[in-house]
Protein backbone atom coordinates (compact mmCIF):
# COMPACT_ATOMS: atom_id res chain seq x y z
CA UNK A 1 0.00 0.00 0.00
CA UNK A 2 1.32 3.47 -0.74
CA UNK A 3 0.95 6.55 1.43
CA UNK A 4 -2.14 7.70 -0.47
CA UNK A 5 -3.88 4.41 0.21
CA UNK A 6 -3.07 4.74 3.90
CA UNK A 7 -4.67 8.20 3.91
CA UNK A 8 -7.84 6.72 2.49
CA UNK A 9 -7.78 3.76 4.83
CA UNK A 10 -7.41 5.67 8.06
CA UNK A 11 -10.81 7.26 8.24
CA UNK A 12 -13.23 6.71 11.06
CA UNK A 13 -14.61 3.27 10.38
CA UNK A 14 -17.63 3.40 8.06
CA UNK A 15 -19.47 0.96 10.30
CA UNK A 16 -18.86 2.98 13.47
CA UNK A 17 -21.63 2.07 15.85
CA UNK A 18 -23.64 4.74 17.57
CA UNK A 19 -22.74 4.68 21.26
CA UNK A 20 -25.96 4.93 23.21
CA UNK A 21 -24.89 4.19 26.78
CA UNK A 22 -24.08 7.02 29.17
CA UNK A 23 -21.32 4.97 30.74
CA UNK A 24 -19.21 3.90 27.81
CA UNK A 25 -16.25 2.74 29.95
CA UNK A 26 -17.32 -0.87 29.78
CA UNK A 27 -18.44 -0.78 26.18
CA UNK A 28 -16.11 -2.67 23.84
CA UNK A 29 -14.23 -0.41 21.46
CA UNK A 30 -14.35 -3.19 18.84
CA UNK A 31 -17.18 -5.70 18.63
CA UNK A 32 -17.03 -8.58 16.18
CA UNK A 33 -20.25 -10.55 16.10
CA UNK A 34 -20.63 -13.66 13.95
CA UNK A 35 -18.13 -12.47 11.34
CA UNK A 36 -18.32 -14.51 8.15
CA UNK A 37 -16.11 -14.07 5.12
CA UNK A 38 -16.33 -16.27 2.04
CA UNK A 39 -14.58 -16.50 -1.30
CA UNK A 40 -16.37 -14.40 -3.91
CA UNK A 41 -16.33 -17.37 -6.30
CA UNK A 42 -17.85 -20.48 -4.82
CA UNK A 43 -18.83 -19.15 -1.42
CA UNK A 44 -16.16 -21.17 0.43
CA UNK A 45 -16.10 -20.05 4.11
CA UNK A 46 -12.77 -18.44 5.08
CA UNK A 47 -13.92 -16.87 8.35
CA UNK A 48 -16.66 -19.01 9.81
CA UNK A 49 -18.78 -17.04 12.28
CA UNK A 50 -16.31 -15.65 14.81
CA UNK A 51 -17.24 -13.29 17.66
CA UNK A 52 -15.09 -11.33 20.11
CA UNK A 53 -14.87 -7.96 21.85
CA UNK A 54 -11.89 -5.71 22.50
CA UNK A 55 -12.07 -3.30 25.43
CA UNK A 56 -10.55 0.20 25.30
CA UNK A 57 -6.83 0.11 26.14
CA UNK A 58 -6.48 -3.65 25.70
CA UNK A 59 -3.88 -5.33 23.51
CA UNK A 60 -5.38 -8.47 22.02
CA UNK A 61 -3.40 -10.96 19.96
CA UNK A 62 -4.95 -12.89 17.08
CA UNK A 63 -2.75 -15.95 16.79
CA UNK A 64 -2.75 -19.15 14.79
CA UNK A 65 -0.93 -20.93 12.01
CA UNK A 66 -0.68 -19.64 8.45
CA UNK A 67 -4.06 -19.51 6.70
CA UNK A 68 -6.10 -19.61 9.93
CA UNK A 69 -7.80 -16.30 9.08
CA UNK A 70 -5.98 -13.75 11.24
CA UNK A 71 -5.22 -11.21 8.49
CA UNK A 72 -8.67 -11.41 6.91
CA UNK A 73 -10.22 -10.72 10.32
CA UNK A 74 -7.97 -7.69 10.85
CA UNK A 75 -8.58 -6.38 7.34
CA UNK A 76 -12.34 -6.78 7.74
CA UNK A 77 -12.16 -4.63 10.89
CA UNK A 78 -10.09 -2.02 8.98
CA UNK A 79 -12.59 -2.12 6.09
CA UNK A 80 -9.80 -3.17 3.73
CA UNK A 81 -10.69 -6.67 2.53
CA UNK A 82 -8.69 -7.91 -0.47
CA UNK A 83 -10.30 -8.69 -3.80
CA UNK A 84 -11.77 -12.14 -4.14
CA UNK A 85 -13.45 -12.32 -0.73
CA UNK A 86 -16.84 -11.17 0.50
CA UNK A 87 -18.05 -10.04 3.92
CA UNK A 88 -21.42 -11.67 4.64
CA UNK A 89 -22.78 -8.88 6.84
CA UNK A 90 -21.16 -5.45 7.33
CA UNK A 91 -23.00 -5.13 10.65
CA UNK A 92 -20.98 -7.99 12.10
CA UNK A 93 -18.26 -5.42 12.92
CA UNK A 94 -18.84 -2.35 15.04
CA UNK A 95 -16.40 0.25 16.26
CA UNK A 96 -17.18 2.74 19.05
CA UNK A 97 -18.36 6.08 17.76
CA UNK A 98 -15.63 8.58 16.78
CA UNK A 99 -12.84 6.06 17.34
CA UNK A 100 -10.24 6.06 14.63
CA UNK A 101 -8.39 3.05 13.26
CA UNK A 102 -4.96 2.83 11.69
CA UNK A 103 -3.06 -0.20 10.46
CA UNK A 104 0.59 -1.27 10.34
CA UNK A 105 1.55 -3.80 7.70
CA UNK A 106 3.88 -6.76 7.55
CA UNK A 107 6.15 -5.52 4.77
CA UNK A 108 7.28 -2.01 5.71
CA UNK A 109 9.19 -1.37 2.49
CA UNK A 110 6.42 -2.21 0.03
CA UNK A 111 3.87 -0.34 2.14
CA UNK A 112 5.68 2.96 1.39
CA UNK A 113 5.84 4.95 -1.85
CA UNK A 114 9.42 4.37 -3.13
CA UNK A 115 9.50 7.68 -5.04
CA UNK A 116 8.52 10.03 -2.23
CA UNK A 117 10.66 11.07 0.76
CA UNK A 118 9.48 9.47 4.00
CA UNK A 119 9.05 12.75 5.90
CA UNK A 120 6.93 14.02 3.02
CA UNK A 121 4.80 10.86 3.11
CA UNK A 122 4.12 11.36 6.82
CA UNK A 123 3.51 15.10 6.26
CA UNK A 124 0.93 14.37 3.54
CA UNK A 125 -1.03 12.14 5.91
CA UNK A 126 -0.90 14.88 8.59
CA UNK A 127 -2.07 17.53 6.13
CA UNK A 128 -4.97 15.37 5.04
CA UNK A 129 -6.03 14.18 8.48
CA UNK A 130 -5.22 17.16 10.66
CA UNK A 131 -5.65 19.90 8.04
CA UNK A 132 -2.22 21.34 8.80
CA UNK A 133 -0.49 23.84 6.50
CA UNK A 134 2.30 22.28 4.43
CA UNK A 135 5.26 23.73 6.38
CA UNK A 136 3.73 22.91 9.75
CA UNK A 137 2.98 19.36 8.61
CA UNK A 138 6.54 18.90 7.36
CA UNK A 139 8.04 20.11 10.65
CA UNK A 140 5.70 17.90 12.70
CA UNK A 141 6.36 14.90 10.44
CA UNK A 142 10.12 15.22 10.92
CA UNK A 143 9.63 15.61 14.71
CA UNK A 144 7.44 12.50 14.81
CA UNK A 145 9.89 10.42 12.79
CA UNK A 146 12.82 11.49 14.95
CA UNK A 147 10.85 10.74 18.13
CA UNK A 148 10.32 7.23 16.72
CA UNK A 149 14.06 6.70 16.27
CA UNK A 150 14.81 8.01 12.76
CA UNK A 151 17.98 10.14 12.40
CA UNK A 152 17.73 13.86 13.23
CA UNK A 153 19.29 14.64 9.84
CA UNK A 154 15.78 14.05 8.39
CA UNK A 155 14.97 17.62 9.44
CA UNK A 156 17.51 18.93 6.94
CA UNK A 157 17.21 16.33 4.17
CA UNK A 158 14.40 13.89 3.52
CA UNK A 159 15.21 10.28 2.55
CA UNK A 160 13.58 7.77 0.23
CA UNK A 161 12.44 4.40 1.63
CA UNK A 162 15.21 2.69 -0.34
CA UNK A 163 17.77 4.65 1.67
CA UNK A 164 16.47 3.23 4.96
CA UNK A 165 16.72 -0.18 6.65
CA UNK A 166 13.68 -2.44 7.06
CA UNK A 167 13.40 -1.48 10.73
CA UNK A 168 13.56 2.23 9.86
CA UNK A 169 10.88 1.73 7.19
CA UNK A 170 8.65 0.06 9.79
CA UNK A 171 9.16 3.11 12.05
CA UNK A 172 7.98 5.23 9.10
CA UNK A 173 4.95 2.93 8.74
CA UNK A 174 4.21 3.44 12.44
CA UNK A 175 4.60 7.23 12.00
CA UNK A 176 2.11 7.19 9.10
CA UNK A 177 -0.36 5.29 11.27
CA UNK A 178 0.16 7.68 14.22
CA UNK A 179 -0.18 10.73 11.95
CA UNK A 180 -3.88 9.92 11.69
CA UNK A 181 -4.23 10.20 15.51
CA UNK A 182 -5.71 6.72 15.89
CA UNK A 183 -7.40 5.29 18.97
CA UNK A 184 -6.98 1.74 17.70
CA UNK A 185 -3.84 0.36 16.08
CA UNK A 186 -4.28 -2.79 13.98
CA UNK A 187 -0.92 -4.54 13.54
CA UNK A 188 -0.55 -7.26 10.89
CA UNK A 189 2.64 -9.20 11.66
CA UNK A 190 4.58 -5.92 11.96
CA UNK A 191 7.87 -7.61 12.89
CA UNK A 192 7.80 -10.74 10.73
CA UNK A 193 9.62 -9.24 7.74
CA UNK A 194 12.32 -7.66 9.91
CA UNK A 195 15.80 -8.76 10.76
CA UNK A 196 15.62 -10.72 14.02
CA UNK A 197 17.75 -8.19 15.89
CA UNK A 198 15.29 -5.39 15.05
CA UNK A 199 12.11 -7.26 16.01
CA UNK A 200 12.42 -6.62 19.74
CA UNK A 201 13.12 -2.90 19.17
CA UNK A 202 9.90 -2.52 17.17
CA UNK A 203 7.89 -4.50 19.76
CA UNK A 204 9.29 -2.28 22.52
CA UNK A 205 8.44 0.82 20.50
CA UNK A 206 4.84 -0.38 20.05
CA UNK A 207 4.55 -1.18 23.79
CA UNK A 208 5.87 2.28 24.65
CA UNK A 209 3.47 4.02 22.24
CA UNK A 210 0.57 2.03 23.62
CA UNK A 211 1.39 3.26 27.15
CA UNK A 212 2.01 6.87 26.16
CA UNK A 213 -0.92 7.28 23.79
CA UNK A 214 -3.39 4.93 25.47
CA UNK A 215 -3.85 2.96 22.27
CA UNK A 216 -6.02 -0.10 21.91
CA UNK A 217 -4.19 -2.71 19.86
CA UNK A 218 -5.21 -5.75 17.87
CA UNK A 219 -2.08 -7.63 16.99
CA UNK A 220 -1.88 -10.43 14.40
CA UNK A 221 1.01 -12.84 14.63
CA UNK A 222 1.77 -16.50 14.00
CA UNK A 223 4.51 -16.20 16.64
CA UNK A 224 3.18 -16.82 20.16
CA UNK A 225 6.46 -15.51 21.60
CA UNK A 226 5.79 -12.12 20.00
CA UNK A 227 2.18 -12.21 21.21
CA UNK A 228 3.26 -13.10 24.74
CA UNK A 229 5.59 -10.11 24.78
CA UNK A 230 2.83 -7.59 24.06
CA UNK A 231 -0.68 -8.94 24.50
CA UNK A 232 -3.05 -8.96 27.50
CA UNK A 233 -5.31 -11.51 25.87
CA UNK A 234 -5.02 -14.05 23.07
CA UNK A 235 -7.55 -15.32 20.56
CA UNK A 236 -6.40 -18.54 18.92
CA UNK A 237 -7.67 -19.18 15.38
CA UNK A 238 -7.71 -22.30 13.22
CA UNK A 239 -9.47 -22.78 9.87
CA UNK A 240 -11.37 -19.50 10.20
CA UNK A 241 -12.72 -20.28 13.66
CA UNK A 242 -11.77 -19.34 17.22
CA UNK A 243 -10.61 -22.47 19.03
CA UNK A 244 -9.49 -20.88 22.29
CA UNK A 245 -9.33 -17.46 23.93
CA UNK A 246 -8.25 -16.08 27.27
CA UNK A 247 -5.70 -14.10 29.25
CA UNK A 248 -2.27 -14.50 27.66
CA UNK A 249 -0.82 -16.20 30.75
CA UNK A 250 -3.68 -18.70 30.94
CA UNK A 251 -3.50 -19.61 27.26
CA UNK A 252 0.29 -20.06 27.39
CA UNK A 253 0.47 -21.89 30.73
CA UNK A 254 -2.67 -23.92 30.48
CA UNK A 255 -3.72 -24.38 26.84
CA UNK A 256 -6.98 -26.28 26.53
CA UNK A 257 -6.70 -27.46 22.95
CA UNK A 258 -4.14 -29.75 21.32
CA UNK A 259 -3.76 -27.16 18.51
CA UNK A 260 -2.89 -24.43 21.04
CA UNK A 261 -0.48 -26.80 22.83
CA UNK A 262 1.34 -27.31 19.52
CA UNK A 263 1.57 -23.55 18.96
CA UNK A 264 2.85 -23.03 22.50
CA UNK A 265 5.47 -25.76 22.17
CA UNK A 266 6.73 -24.07 18.99
CA UNK A 267 7.42 -20.73 20.74
CA UNK A 268 10.82 -19.38 19.85
CA UNK A 269 12.52 -16.83 22.09
CA UNK A 270 12.59 -13.28 20.70
CA UNK A 271 16.25 -12.47 20.05
CA UNK A 272 17.62 -10.21 22.80
CA UNK A 273 14.70 -10.79 25.16
CA UNK A 274 16.47 -13.37 27.31
CA UNK A 275 19.45 -11.05 27.80
CA UNK A 276 17.56 -8.48 29.83
Ligand SMILES: Nc1ncnc2c1ncn2[C@@H]1O[C@H](COP(=O)(O)OP(=O)(O)OP(=O)(O)O)[C@@H](O)[C@H]1O
Pocket residue numbers: 039046064065066067068069070071072073082083084085222
Ligand atom coordinates in the same frame (compact mmCIF):
# COMPACT_ATOMS: atom_id res chain seq x y z
N1 LIG B 1 -8.04 -12.51 -1.57
C1 LIG B 1 -8.29 -13.78 -1.24
N2 LIG B 1 -9.00 -14.57 -2.07
C2 LIG B 1 -9.27 -15.85 -1.75
N3 LIG B 1 -8.86 -16.44 -0.60
C3 LIG B 1 -8.15 -15.70 0.26
C4 LIG B 1 -7.83 -14.34 -0.01
N4 LIG B 1 -7.10 -13.85 1.03
C5 LIG B 1 -6.99 -14.87 1.91
N5 LIG B 1 -7.61 -15.98 1.46
C6 LIG B 1 -7.70 -17.28 2.14
O1 LIG B 1 -8.31 -17.06 3.41
C7 LIG B 1 -7.74 -17.91 4.40
C8 LIG B 1 -7.27 -17.05 5.56
O2 LIG B 1 -6.23 -16.18 5.09
P1 LIG B 1 -5.48 -15.16 6.05
O3 LIG B 1 -4.55 -14.36 5.20
O4 LIG B 1 -6.47 -14.43 6.86
O5 LIG B 1 -4.64 -16.14 6.98
P2 LIG B 1 -3.58 -15.82 8.10
O6 LIG B 1 -3.98 -16.55 9.31
O7 LIG B 1 -3.43 -14.33 8.22
O8 LIG B 1 -2.27 -16.48 7.50
P3 LIG B 1 -0.90 -15.80 7.06
O9 LIG B 1 -0.17 -15.56 8.33
O10 LIG B 1 -0.25 -16.85 6.21
O11 LIG B 1 -1.28 -14.56 6.29
C9 LIG B 1 -6.60 -18.67 3.71
O12 LIG B 1 -7.11 -19.93 3.35
C10 LIG B 1 -6.32 -17.85 2.48
O13 LIG B 1 -5.84 -18.66 1.42
